[in-house]
Every structure is written in C-alpha cells, then in structure tokens.
Amino acid sequence: MMNMCLWNKKMEGSRSRLMEEKSKKRSLDWEFDIKSMAEDINLVLKTMVWILGNHKNTTVLQFKLLLKSLQIQKLFMTLVLRVLNKEYACEQETLNKIWDLKMEHMKLITDARADLNKIGNDKRKKKKRRKRKMEKLVEDDENNNVIDHDGNQLVQCVEKLQELREELEKINKEASGELLKVAQKYNRNRQPFYDKRTNIIKDIPGFWSTAFLRHHVLGGLVCTEEDRKIFEFLSSIEVEVSQDVKSGYIIIFNFDSNEYFENTKLWKKYGRTKISASSIQWAQGKGVDERSFFKWFSEVDKMDEIGEIIKDELWSDPLFCFHHEADEENVDNVAVKKNEDEVVKDSEDEEQND
Structure with a gap:
C-alpha cells in the first residue's frame, strides 16, 4: 500500500507541473514534456509490477492507461520530430496539434486517477458494508448467549473467520501455482513418449x-x-x-x-x-x-x-x-x-x- 501512496504522490507532482504549464501561455517545452511522459511510464510500470496478482482490476486499468499513453506519446514525438526537421509548411498549425496532444495526455492521466480513486472508494464502501452487516448481526442476536456483555464476541469471531478466509485464499492461489508447475513438468516428461x-x-x-x-x-x-x-x-x-x-x-x-x-x-x-x-x-x-x-x-x-x-x-x-x-x-x-x-x-x- 505504501508503494501505491508513493506512486500517487509522484503522479500528483507530475500532474501539478503540467497544470502549471497549462495556465501559462501556450509555450512548448518538448524536452520537459518527453521527460515527464517517460517518468509516468516508469512509475506506472513499477507500480504494476508490485500490484500484479494482488489487485487485478487496478492492474488491468494501469495497463490500459499505459497503452493509451504510449499511443499519444508516439504521435506527440512524431510531430515534434517533423517540426524539428521542418517538414511542415505551416509550423503554427503543427504546434497547435502538439499542444492538443499534451492536453489529451493530461486528461488521460487525470481520468485514470479518478478511476483509481473510484476503485479505492468502492473497496472502502465494501468494507463499511461488511462492518454494518456484522453490527446488524450483533444487534439481531444481542440476546443470544454467543454475545458477551460488551456485544463484541460475535464481531471478533466473524473478523477472525474473515482473516482465516483471506489466508486460505492465499494458500489456494499458491496451490494453483504449484499445480500448474507440476502440470507443465509432466507435460514435458510425456512428450518423448x-x-x-x-x-x-x-x-x-x-x-x-x-x-x-x-x-x-x-x-x-x-x-x-x-x-x-x-x-x-x-x-x-x-x-x-x-x-x-x-x-x-x-x-x-x-x-x-x-x-x-x-x-x-x-x-x-x-x-x-x-x-x-x-x-x-x-x-x-x-x-x-x-x-x-x-x-x-x-x-x-x-x-x-x-x-x-x-x-x-x-x-x-x-x-x-x-x-x-x-x-x-x-x-x-x-x-x-x-x-x-x-x-x-x-x-x-x-x-x-x-
């Protein structure tokens, strides 16, 4: 989770710099723009390596973001190269296109951050709903002997069961990986026969x-x-x-x-x-x-x-x-x-x- 927070902070800093650029006169700093885009890609890749396998929905979202970002950057750098080589008769029109690509890239990152925040909010809401269910369970069974005088015993039991469930899911995932390795091994052993x-x-x-x-x-x-x-x-x-x-x-x-x-x-x-x-x-x-x-x-x-x-x-x-x-x-x-x-x-x- 610390890596995700660090990524968010770095992305926020990168976005702030771009927003400052937007507020200024439409000037183009190609070296800064390309360097900023490269930093974004590097951060996204590092984050995806960390969350891969643990947060599938977030990983998929990050890969989609990276793909769209690379497509925009390809167009951006192609236009910059052609301007530098003076391949366009009307340079101002091309500069406007480059500016529009910058804005499109900024909007892409902003929208992606909103999607990531939504995933986080959905998880928090799910956790709150689960807590409310347990509280309702305590309230419905407050006269049952399972609940102690503080009304906490059932909640603690359910929380422990939830923890055990998560641990079992990890073991099942690990077992699936081991079974896959065994299947791969014996498929190779069978082939000569x-x-x-x-x-x-x-x-x-x-x-x-x-x-x-x-x-x-x-x-x-x-x-x-x-x-x-x-x-x-x-x-x-x-x-x-x-x-x-x-x-x-x-x-x-x-x-x-x-x-x-x-x-x-x-x-x-x-x-x-x-x-x-x-x-x-x-x-x-x-x-x-x-x-x-x-x-x-x-x-x-x-x-x-x-x-x-x-x-x-x-x-x-x-x-x-x-x-x-x-x-x-x-x-x-x-x-x-x-x-x-x-x-x-x-x-x-x-x-x-x-």
Whole structure:
C-alpha cells in the first residue's frame, strides 16, 4: 500500500507541473514534456509490477492507461520530430496539434486517477458494508448467549473467520501455482513418449480412425456415410498443449490426399478465452449436412465437450479405444472394413479370370 501512496504522490507532482504549464501561455517545452511522459511510464510500470496478482482490476486499468499513453506519446514525438526537421509548411498549425496532444495526455492521466480513486472508494464502501452487516448481526442476536456483555464476541469471531478466509485464499492461489508447475513438468516428461508412440502408430493402417470410431462417444458423432469415407483418409490425430498449460491446446487431424477437401490438416484451438478452427476447403460438389461430424470445426462460438474428450481420453490412451469393441454394428474398424472390401474385390477378379 505504501508503494501505491508513493506512486500517487509522484503522479500528483507530475500532474501539478503540467497544470502549471497549462495556465501559462501556450509555450512548448518538448524536452520537459518527453521527460515527464517517460517518468509516468516508469512509475506506472513499477507500480504494476508490485500490484500484479494482488489487485487485478487496478492492474488491468494501469495497463490500459499505459497503452493509451504510449499511443499519444508516439504521435506527440512524431510531430515534434517533423517540426524539428521542418517538414511542415505551416509550423503554427503543427504546434497547435502538439499542444492538443499534451492536453489529451493530461486528461488521460487525470481520468485514470479518478478511476483509481473510484476503485479505492468502492473497496472502502465494501468494507463499511461488511462492518454494518456484522453490527446488524450483533444487534439481531444481542440476546443470544454467543454475545458477551460488551456485544463484541460475535464481531471478533466473524473478523477472525474473515482473516482465516483471506489466508486460505492465499494458500489456494499458491496451490494453483504449484499445480500448474507440476502440470507443465509432466507435460514435458510425456512428450518423448508421445513422439515414440506416434512413430509406432505409423505402421498400423487406420489406427486413429479405428480408435476414434470405437470410442463410446466420438464414434457416435460419425453417423453419415460420407463422414465414414472421409475417415478412411485420416492418417493421424495430434494434441498439442501450450507450454504454460493455461493458454489451452490445439487438436490436429491429419489427412492423406482425398477427393473431399484440399486440406491436409484440420485443426481446432481451444484458447483461454476463445475457440478458433481451420476452415475446410471442400472440393467442388462436396460438403457436409447438418448431421456431419465435420460441422464441429465451424462451431467456435461456444465451448464444447468434444475437445476435452479427444484430449483427455482418445489422445491420452488411444490403444484402449483401438481395442474397445464397438457398441453398435455400424461403428466399425475403418482399416478392417477397407481390407475386407479389397479381399472381396480380389476374389471377384479371380472368379472372372477363371
């Protein structure tokens, strides 16, 4: 809190100097203005480092302020440079623009300070409301044995519980950080085994299509004849989890060349705040109906469970899915079906030759 007070004092001093400048005749001290802006940036950055993680709303506000400030300063210094290089025919008009940018920057800082004060006031109001609630609780239960003759015991208990709650929140936050580190570590440890598994699977025809179609949930999503034919060209599935884990993951379907679309890769990315996916470049005359599994790649406006199932079940243990017996007859092993068709075709050719 001491750092925040120090920042406020320094910002106030900087603003006072600018206000004095405003009250004077419209003169321009570019060296002073640029130095003052640089000091503002330095103070904002130092403050953000201190409050980051503890006061999220304030941190976000500071970052927005810094971004807007930098944009204004870029325009300001560009105009100053052009004036110094005498690139403008009408210097006075340019000086007026520079002055307006100074005033815009001053207003930005002033408004930001008002927003910060509002956040502080809101916190103080919240604390007062909590105090009033406790006082009301004491007043309602003044005849209860929980309250001593001074009427303070319940208040003290609630305050202690609040303190314990805040301590537990700190521990939970620390635990989340440690769990994240563990997840990152073991994701790195798994990767070499995933790479070895991928190399082995390459020698098993139709492995991924079979594993996908035999999954008790995913297999039911492939319910059209055209989808089944497309899955015959599926060569592999990959799941890439971001290094920091928090940023999400991407699912990649790799396909051999086929008559249905030009893509060799179809991907869908689940980010922290949004979903994105590759667009399918369908061949002329090809496409999907409403029941097709491939509509999943165009559904990016809401979270779905399919990505989680692919990542946590199919990708995690594809061998289990590959060995799993299909619940329905129409969910079959694409590779086996394809081989059976080739055997039948060869038998027919032999009969014709005989």
